[in-house]
Every structure is written in structure tokens, then in C-alpha cells.
Amino acid sequence: MGFSKDNLTGFILALLSSGFIGASFIIKKKGLRRAAAASGVRAGMGGHAYLLEPLWWFGMITMIVGEVANFVAYAFAPAVLVTPLGALSIIVSAVLAHFILKEKLHKLGILGCVMCIAGSVIIVIHAPQERSISSIQEIVNMATQPAFLLYVGSVMVLVFILIFYFAPQYGHTNVLIFTGICSLMGSLSVMSVKALGTALKLTFEGRNQLIYLETWFFMFVVATCVITQMNYLNKALDTFNTAIVSPIYYVLFTTLTIVASIIMFKDWDGQSAGSIISEICGFIVVLSGTILLHVTKDFERSSSFRGNYTPLSPTLSTRLCSGNGESLKHDVEEGPSSEEIGYFKFTLDDVTIC
Amino acid sequence: MGFSKDNLTGFILALLSSGFIGASFIIKKKGLRRAAAASGVRAGMGGHAYLLEPLWWFGMITMIVGEVANFVAYAFAPAVLVTPLGALSIIVSAVLAHFILKEKLHKLGILGCVMCIAGSVIIVIHAPQERSISSIQEIVNMATQPAFLLYVGSVMVLVFILIFYFAPQYGHTNVLIFTGICSLMGSLSVMSVKALGTALKLTFEGRNQLIYLETWFFMFVVATCVITQMNYLNKALDTFNTAIVSPIYYVLFTTLTIVASIIMFKDWDGQSAGSIISEICGFIVVLSGTILLHVTKDFERSSSFRGNYTPLSPTLSTRLCSGNGESLKHDVEEGPSSEEIGYFKFTLDDVTIC
Numbered sequence: 001m002g003f004s005k006d007n008l009t010g011f012i013l014a015l016l017s018s019g020f021i022g023a024s025f026i027i028k029k030k031g032l033r034r035a036a037a038a039s040g041v042r043a044g045m046g047g048h049a050y051l052l053e054p055l056w057w058f059g060m061i062t063m064i065v066g067e068v069a070n071f072v073a074y075a076f077a078p079a080v081l082v083t084p085l086g087a088l089s090i091i092v093s094a095v096l097a098h099f100i101l102k103e104k105l106h107k108l109g110i111l112g113c114v115m116c117i118a119g120s121v122i123i124v125i126h127a128p129q130e131r132s133i134s135s136i137q138e139i140v141n142m143a144t145q146p147a148f149l150l151y152v153g154s155v156m157v158l159v160f161i162l163i164f165y166f167a168p169q170y171g172h173t174n175v176l177i178f179t180g181i182c183s184l185m186g187s188l189s190v191m192s193v194k195a196l197g198t199a200l201k202l203t204f205e206g207r208n209q210l211i212y213l214e215t216w217f218f219m220f221v222v223a224t225c226v227i228t229q230m231n232y233l234n235k236a237l238d239t240f241n242t243a244i245v246s247p248i249y250y251v252l253f254t255t256l257t258i259v260a261s262i263i264m265f266k267d268w269d270g271q272s273a274g275s276i277i278s279e280i281c282g283f284i285v286v287l288s289g290t291i292l293l294h295v296t297k298d299f300e301r302s303s304s305f306r307g308n309y310t311p312l313s314p315t316l317s318t319r320l321c322s323g324n325g326e327s328l329k330h331d332v333e334e335g336p337s338s339e340e341i342g343y344f345k346f347t348l349d350d351v352t353i354c
Numbered sequence: 355m356g357f358s359k360d361n362l363t364g365f366i367l368a369l370l371s372s373g374f375i376g377a378s379f380i381i382k383k384k385g386l387r388r389a390a391a392a393s394g395v396r397a398g399m400g401g402h403a404y405l406l407e408p409l410w411w412f413g414m415i416t417m418i419v420g421e422v423a424n425f426v427a428y429a430f431a432p433a434v435l436v437t438p439l440g441a442l443s444i445i446v447s448a449v450l451a452h453f454i455l456k457e458k459l460h461k462l463g464i465l466g467c468v469m470c471i472a473g474s475v476i477i478v479i480h481a482p483q484e485r486s487i488s489s490i491q492e493i494v495n496m497a498t499q500p501a502f503l504l505y506v507g508s509v510m511v512l513v514f515i516l517i518f519y520f521a522p523q524y525g526h527t528n529v530l531i532f533t534g535i536c537s538l539m540g541s542l543s544v545m546s547v548k549a550l551g552t553a554l555k556l557t558f559e560g561r562n563q564l565i566y567l568e569t570w571f572f573m574f575v576v577a578t579c580v581i582t583q584m585n586y587l588n589k590a591l592d593t594f595n596t597a598i599v600s601p602i603y604y605v606l607f608t609t610l611t612i613v614a615s616i617i618m619f620k621d622w623d624g625q626s627a628g629s630i631i632s633e634i635c636g637f638i639v640v641l642s643g644t645i646l647l648h649v650t651k652d653f654e655r656s657s658s659f660r661g662n663y664t665p666l667s668p669t670l671s672t673r674l675c676s677g678n679g680e681s682l683k684h685d686v687e688e689g690p691s692s693e694e695i696g697y698f699k700f701t702l703d704d705v706t707i708c
Contacts, residue, residue: 108462108649111642115469118635118642122476125628274479278632281472285639288465288472292646295462 006130010077013069014085020066022092024059026100031056075197079190079261080279081127083254084286087116090293106296115289122282126275128267135202136209136218139195148264155184159228171235175244178236182229183252187260189225192218194261247294251287258283360484364431367423368439374420376446378413380454385410429551433544433615434633435481437608438640441470444647466646473639480629480636482621489556490563490572493549502618509538513582525589529598532590536583537606541614543579546572548615601648605641612637 031053039049050056066089073082091113098105105113133139142148162181171177195218199209209215236245262268268276385407393403404410420443427436445467452459459467487493496502516535525531549572553563563569590599616622622630 108646111645115639115642118638122632122635125632278476278479281476281636284472285469288469291465292462 004129006076006132007078007081007127010073010075010082010130011085011124011127013073013076014082015088017066017069017073018085018088019092020062020069022089023096024063024066025093026059026096027062028056028059029097029101031059071193071197072201074190074194075201077130078128078265078267079194080258080267081123083190083257083261084123084283085120086254087250087286087290088120090290091116094293109293109296112289112292112296115285115292117289119282119285119287119289122278122285126271126278126282128269128271128275131265133198133202135207136195136199136212136214139198139218140214142264142266143191143195145264148260151260151263152188155188159184172239175236175240175248178232178239179245179249179252182232182236183249183256185225185229185232186253187256189222189229190257191260191264192221192225194265196222247291250290254283254287358483360430360486361432361435361481364427364429364436364484365439365478365481367427367430368436369442371420371423371427372439372442373446374416374423376443377450378417378420379447380413380450381416382410382413383451383455385413425547425551426555428544428548429555431484432482432619432621433548434612434621435477437544437611437615438477438637439474440608441604441640441644442474444644445470448647460650463647463650466643466650469643469646470640471643473636473641473643476632476636476639480625480632482623482625482629485619487552487556489561490549490553490566490568493552493572494568496618496620497545497549499618502614505614505617506542509542513538526593529590529594529602532586532593533599533603533606536586536590537603537610539579539583539586540607541610543576543583544611545614545618546575546579548619550576601645604644608637608641 032050034055035050035053038053041049070082070086094105094109094113097103143152159181162177162184166174166177167181196215199215199218203209233249236249386404388409389404389407392407395403424436424440448459448463448467451457497506513535516531516538520528520531521535550569553566553569553572557563587603590603
């Protein structure tokens, strides 16, 4: 398998990240339940009791730790390896929900978990080596190669067309508009996060990169991309049902990120055809597993709804930030939705505690 | 990928086999429908009009061609490669049913197809090379090595216990008894078929193996194993619903066959750990895809039933050879069930035309 030390570090960090993020949803949900039981008012109904619940805050901290691990993982291993492993957080949360929250996992959901694991193993086995980068200038060189500039240009043009032409007309009827915008921006976010992460890693290793203007430029790019991505993700979730947005977003975001990484970091250079095809197949398997988990989670939700909760209007559950503190999302869903997988998982929660 | 010429031949034959077998179900079903329309009596209701329908016979021939291709494939490529590719016939038949018979494929069924293909590609990429065998004596040496004798011994003991102790008591309540017997025998069938196929291949190449007693011994083993396997498969299908028997049988049969092949032909010798793990993952993916296709085919069947057919008693559809010529199976099902995948697909149809 010939795993380099850096790849291994990135791989372990990505696994830890998925574990923390997957667990954080369960801990937070347990906190919400406990707060609801104590105060008699559910967060979805406008209660804020969860803010006094230590368990909820513990879940919040778990999630932040997971996000940081994910950020650092990008500095060590190729995005082609780190990004798809984000799917494992759904498994962690689905399995924990089954055992801790006693939420029954659908049999096809188990199949989805098995597929995500099998696909991830295939990806890990065939993952390319991370190139060793010694300065921010090297990253700038990579980012300014014609192929990647073409990619960035195409993404910008597409995003502008989507925002200014399609969004006003079809944004509220076609789920692909808002989801497409945040996926396109997401791929640029991850690339800039990787650049920034590498720069910070070099700085910690003693080669200070903060003296270069380029490092600060990447920081600016990260902020811009993340804010745009966050904004349109919330619009998508505000307009459409999470169960529809999540798988589409996961597929688009992960695919575009991998494409961007292959162009910018030339991840596939020097890899055999067999390895590349295996990676693509592994990726398809992870995507299929994720879709299966999401679709069947929906099966369960509709039934667990009837059993455990007072029925809510279905339109309520499609809205993310309904202005009553904690979003309904946390009450309604069984685990992390895919939009919380990958690097920008925190976005949703930043919004929901507004 | 370093595919040897023999592996490639076996791979192409396995693909052709799946194509023919998958198509044969659709052709036969079209024949049955046409015969029913012409005579006004459906096969499931006791009609024999399909025997006069050329299309039905054309489907039958297509299937035999597919079976022969499958048999020959085993002579060229390792069972680890040929056996899992049998799953592709379900895809062929599901896709053809969608376009030709206008039977709607469930969305999760499409996901199942994608997984079967992705898993197959991974298996093909990492498949071991077929060892070149120059005489039947070599096969005898492989079959008499301690590890394989231990496997055969264990299988025989298990089969005897299942047949004489468990089958009379639990055979009609536990689906694993009959299915287990035919899967265990199935793994020995494939091994002996491979031995016989290799001997015939050598004979055609000019090195006559028919002069050796061993070749005739393998022929006897093939006959014994196939008859036992066929017998218990029919018992399983006669007792339980096809939708339950099929995926269990496919998983058990394919897994045991691969285990047997690894022990007897040492398929994994000289392969890297990465390749072996990839193969296992690819195999898990194909299995998951097959299960998904079967489960969702069931979703569709229950709904298409209401639309296209007069409702039948559900107990009728669980019986294979109900004594009225053509089995109900062909009317009720959308495609080949898994028990018809792999080498012994013909068994069912031999029975149904009894």
C-alpha cells in the first residue's frame, strides 16, 4: 500500500474528524432531549433550555474539535483522500443513533454503511501520495497553472450566471441552482483551505509563511468562498427539504472538490490506470452508500416521527433558521445531513445558534 | 492492469454469458406475454401456449448459449473473477425490462446496478492471473492438497448434518437449511466444473485428457454435485419466497465458491495485500448491489402487480414447479433471480419445463 507518513497522518485525522463530528450530533441531540425533558419545551417549539444543558455544549465542542481535525487533515493528505472520508461521519452517527438514541437503523441503511466503508477502503488503498510542498510560492505556482486558472474561471462564470440569471427565476423551484452555487464555491473553498492549511503547517514547522502576502491572500479567499458557500447552502436548505438537498449537495460538492484537487495538485500524476479507475469506483461506491443511507433515513424518520414526537407540520422541518433559536433540524433529524459532511460542516450550526 | 490473454478471454466470456442470460429472461417473458395474448390463457394459470411461441424458444436458446459461455469462462479465468461477474446478468435484465417490457426500475434499483458495475470493475482490475495448467494430474494435485481436502471434508460433514439432522426438523421453517446445502454443494460444483472445463480445454488444444480416469471422475463429481445442488435449490424455492431465497443463496454460493477457489487454485498467492483487500471490497460492493436490486425489485413487483396483472394469491408465486408446465415464476418476476446467476442458472429452467 506504500502509505507515506504524511498520508497516514491525514488519514487518521480524517477518521478522527468523522468520528468526532458523527458523535457530536448524537451528543447534541441527547442534550436537546434532556433539556426538553427538564423544561417541558422543545427547541423546535421555541425553547432555549438547551443552552443551559452541559451535554449540548459538550456536543458543540466535539464538533469543533472534529472540524479542526478535518482542516488539519487537508494540510497532510490529498483532498482526493480526505474529502470522501467525510461520509464516514454519517455512519458513526447512524450507528450511535441506533445504540444510544435507540433509533432503529433501516436494513438498507446498514447496507449503505457497509458500502461507505468498502468504498472508503478502496479509496484509501489507492490514494495518491501527498506532494511535499516547501513554500507558499509553490502553491501559488500550482494555483496559477493554466488548467487550474481555467477551472477557477469556469467556476466563477458559472456561479455568476447561476446567481444573477437562474437564481432569481428558478432558485425557488429548481433545487440544483442554490445547491450548485454552494458546491461550486465549495470546491474553491477546499482548495484555498488546503493552501492555507499547508502554509500554516509549514509555519509551525519553522518555515514562517505569514511574512508572505500570498498567505494572507489565501486567507481572504477562504473567507470569501466560505461565506458565499454558507449563504447559498442556507438558501437551499431554507427552500427545499433537507432530505433532497443533502445527497445532491454531497455528490456535487465532493465530485467538484476532487476534480479541482486533481487539476491543481495533479493528484493523479504518476498513478497507474488501475489505481485511478479503482479510486473512481471507490468514490462512486461511497456516493451510492451515502445516497442509500439518506434515502432510508427518510423511511425511518417518517415512522419514528409518529412514534416519538408530536407531529410537526412538514413545512416546518424544511426550514433551517426559523428564528426560534435552535433549529428544528436537530430535533427532526437522526444524524448529520450530508451538507454537514466535508469541510464546511460548521456552517449550518453557526447559523442555527444565531 | 496486466491482464493475461486467458484472463481476458474468460472475462469476455463471463460478460457475454451475463448478457445472454440477462436477455434470455426478457425474451422468454415477452414470449410468454405474446402467447398469453394469443391464447387468452396465462402460463401461470395452466396454459401451455408458450411452447408454440418461437420467441419463448429463442429465449431458451439464448439462455443455453449464456450457460455454455459461463462454463467455458471457468476454463480460462479464475473463479474469483468469473463468479461475481454473474451479478451483471441481473443488471442486463433489469435494464432491458425497463426499456423493452416497460417495467419501471426503482430508483434504488438503479443505484444497485451502479454498485454492481463499480464492484465488478474493482474485481476485474485486481483479479489474479489464471495459473497455466498443463494436465489433469496437476488439477488432481491441487484437489488433493491437505487444505482443500479439509475444505471438501468440512463441506461434506456440514451437508450431511444439514440434510439428515436439520432438514427434517427445521427445513421448512429456517431458510438457511436448504439454501445452505445447495450453496455448499455449489462451491464444490464450480470447482469440479472448473477442473472438467480445464481438462476439455486442454483436450481441444491437442493434449487429450479423456484418456485419464481422473477426467471421468471429475465428470462424475460434477453430475453428483449439480444434482444435489439442483434438488435442494428447488426445495428451498418450493418452501420459501424467491425474494428471500435469492439474495441469501447468491451471497452464500458466491462467497463459498470464492473461498474454495482461493484454497484449491491458490488464487491469492503472489498478490499484494492491497489487491486482495480491494478484491474483497469489490466483492462486498457487488453483493450489496445485488441485495439492493432484489429488495427494490420487490418494491416494484408489488406495485406493478396491481397495475398490469390480475392479482394472484401470494402463496402461488412462492412455488416453483407447481405442476402446470411453465412455472409461475416467469410471469411474476421482472428478471432473473439470483439463484439463476453463476454457473447453475439452468437448473431452475430445467425444472420449470418438466
